[in-house]
Amino acid sequence: MTTTADSQLTESHLDADRSGADRIDAQQIEAGRRAHEVDRAHVFHSWQAQGPFDPMTVIDAEGSYVWDGEGRKLLDMSSQLVNTNIGHQHPAVVAAIQEQAGRLCTIAPQHVNDARSEAARLIAERTPGDLDHVFFTNGGADANEHAIRMARLHTGRTKVLSAYRSYHGGTQLAVNVTGDPRRFANDCSAEGIVHFMPAYPYRSYFNSTSEAEETQRALAHLEDMITLEGPGNIAALILETVPGTAGIYAPPAGYLAGVRELTAKYGIVFIADEVMAGFGRTGRWFALDHWDVTPDLITFAKGVNSGYVPLGGVAISEAIFETFRDRAYPGGLTYSGHPLACAAAVATITAMEDEGMIANADRLGEDIIGPALREMAQRHPSVGDVRGLGAFWAVELVKDRTTKEPLAAYGGSSPEMNEVIAALKAEGVLPFANFNRIHVVPPLNTPDEDVRFGLAALDRALDVADRYVTEQIRHA
Structure with a gap:
């Protein structure tokens, strides 16, 4: 379910800047493609079956954003592996x-x-x-x-x-x-x-x-x-x-x-x-x-x-x-x-x-992330639980709120979760996902408007998850 405010926020971000056209040139994209070829020939990646793995190339990063191998600008709501607490290239x-x-x-x-x-x-x-x-x-x-x-x-x-x-x-x-x-x-x-x-x-x-x-x-x-x-x-x-x-x-x-x-x-x-x-x-x-x-x-x-x-x-x-x-x-x-x-x-x-980043993280959780996620939970039957503090939140996705059947099994993923993740990336957001959860973990100094943009994208992606909720819950 998308609100008018969500639509306005999307339009403000899906402009020419979002494509990366103002920052990334053809030479950088070609260098990224070459890096991807060499990676697949020589790099052994962690936690992966090496054959089918097709990693995303990152050719630039600044603040709360990264630019992928095609020059697309993505809001980094993952803080990579929840470690770039002050964002990129401070x-x-x-x-x-x-x-x-x-x-x-x-x-x-x-x-x-x-x-x-x-x-x-x-x-x-x-x-x-x-x-x-x-x-x-x-x-x-x-x-x-x-x-x-x-x-x-x-x-x-x-x-x-x-x-x-x-x-x-x-x-x-x-x-x-x-x-x-x-x-x-x-x-x-x-x-x-x-x-x-x-x-x-x-x-x-x-x-x-x-x-x-x-x-x-x-x-x-x-x-x-x-x-x-x-x-x-x-x-x-x-x-x-x-x-x-x-x-x-x-x-x-x-x-x-x-x-x-x-x-x-x-x-x-x-x-x-x-x-x-x-x-x-x-x-x-x-x-x-x-x-x-x-x-x-x-x-x-x-x-x-x-x-x-x-x-x-x-x-x-x-x-x-x-x-x-x-x-x-x-x-x-x-x-x-x-x-x-x-x-x-x-x-x-x-x-x-x-720069007051610790207090800002606390404020983001109290005033923006927490309230937005709790409101989403009221509207999306696929949300079993939201929890967190500061800039450290999880959205647990389920097929059935009564049984708490997860959208992806413990220890694995699922086509349904992959669709949700793909929907977020299509919106220009790089998410952190694990099993049946989406984690909302932006850098601590992410501007409020960018956090709201990421949350609005998540709201729309949850429409995808809602399609897989059982009829019992959908009509409860």
């Missing part, structure tokens, strides 16, 4: 990388470099409690691997608890810790991982009828798991504060505090995975700040420097830091605290602060 960050490259491109991690020192200081200023020490990695997966290693060495225990419907990275330990189908082909019982059911109100594993019930029952289940696995065997519990690709389902009130209490009770290291939710995505520096919970370790990546140069890390509490004060930590990386990556982080954090 001039202050580009300049910082250039300046750093001009004076010190790289240096071994055993030496001090000023970019790393300042990045660590800025991060420590924003972490809760006494998490004042930072170990830098190349990304989120190895941040989680090192956090688990620290927890095991700190406790002398081995097992790690992790939630189903989670994602923690693609390296060997991280993908085993992951609780979504991407781990299946790589599952290795020798890694010492035990999965538990998360608090997930929309698809409650505990038959809960309220958030309060979900919190109580999910915590009771978690304590049962700790008891049955043996508290003295469990080194760590790792949990995405707000799961990202697993569904953007924020924890119900009291759940994170309860997890913190249980881990403290049994001497288990609590690792908060903030790789996707951190650095402003939820309208706070860390998603943890919404619930006033302090873990033992925080892992981060993505938004720390908007993905301009690969960077991740672990923020470490004083107690765990003390374990390694006089004992060597057996781990490291050649590129730990790389100067280019850390210079990008300093510039990104500074730009977020100076």
Whole structure:
């Protein structure tokens, strides 16, 4: 169902500029085509069957937009992999990388470099409690691997608890810790991982009828798991504060505090995975700040420097830091605290602060994205649930609201979902989709009119999804 306002908004965006004609020339398009040919000849892509894969070429990007291989301008409502938190080609960050490259491109991690020192200081200023020490990695997966290693060495225990419907990275330990189908082909019982059911109100594993019930029952289940696995065997519990690709389902009130209490009770290291939710995505520096919970370790990546140069890390509490004060930590990386990556982080954090991006993300969620999605849910029978905060939202699509039958099966896609995604791209929007969900995750500084344009395009794309709703729901 398209409103008059939607139509007007579409007309204002579907002008000559939308074609990219003012920016992209024939030479760039030809270079993109050549790049695509070489890619298909030589590049092995992640998470793909290589033969049928036909990736989209990106030949330019700026702010909240990318230009594809045909020169089409697309609103990036995916923030790529929910990491370009400050958008593409932010001039202050580009300049910082250039300046750093001009004076010190790289240096071994055993030496001090000023970019790393300042990045660590800025991060420590924003972490809760006494998490004042930072170990830098190349990304989120190895941040989680090192956090688990620290927890095991700190406790002398081995097992790690992790939630189903989670994602923690693609390296060997991280993908085993992951609780979504991407781990299946790589599952290795020798890694010492035990999965538990998360608090997930929309698809409650505990038959809960309220958030309060979900919190109580999910915590009771978690304590049962700790008891049955043996508290003295469990080194760590790792949990995405707000799961990202697993569904953007924020924890119900009291759940994170309860997890913190249980881990403290049994001497288990609590690792908060903030790789996707951190650095402003939820309208706070860390998603943890919404619930006033302090873990033992925080892992981060993505938004720390908007993905301009690969960077991740672990923020470490004083107690765990003390374990390694006089004992060597057996781990490291050649590129730990790389100067280019850390210079990008300093510039990104500074730009977020100076330009009020964290508050803006909160406002976008409260005033624009949340209200628009909730209103769509009232009109579109294909919408089973909308949820989120800040610039971090999910629209869960179903064929039947009563049974909650998803528009695509867990762990896969479907022709119906592919049609919805194609409809969004045809409207000039690059979406983030996973299983039966469309995620609304624009850069934190996306102009209001562009966010509204993306939401209007989603509204029209949901007309496609509505066609696949059962008659029972359609006429309810």
